[in-house]
Amino acid sequence: MPRYDYYCSNEKCGTTFELFLPMSRVDEPTQKPCPSCNYKTILRKTAAPLIGDPVRMGVTKPPADFSKYVLGKIKQKHPNHSMGNTKINHARDI
Numbered sequence: 001m002p003r004y005d006y007y008c009s010n011e012k013c014g015t016t017f018e019l020f021l022p023m024s025r026v027d028e029p030t031q032k033p034c035p036s037c038n039y040k041t042i043l044r045k046t047a048a049p050l051i052g053d054p055v056r057m058g059v060t061k062p063p064a065d066f067s068k069y070v071l072g073k074i075k076q077k078h079p080n081h082s083m084g085n086t087k088i089n090h091a092r093d094i
Helices: 066-077
Strands: 003-008 016-020 042-044
Touching: none
Parallel strands: none
Antiparallel strands: 003 016, 003 042
16 A cells, blocks of 8 residues: 655644555645644645665575676677766767
8 A cells, every 4th residue: 555645734833744654645645634733734745755675575686797797688689788888978978
């Protein structure tokens, strides 16, 4: 369930709070007065999304030779590309 951040638009109050709500109820808190000062305008903040812990989600570290494999594939497709050379016009050369 997503987490949403809200705040009171009253300059004197400025109370902030977060709620875990289904997407269908995201506007519900904005239709109620502030829980602290009873001001009528509650607004939703723009917040960064929560990202899960990859280890707890079962994602493991890639094998040691994985990056060599990936770089090898890139070099096969782009033999004239110098990895890390910032002077290359990437739009033209890649």
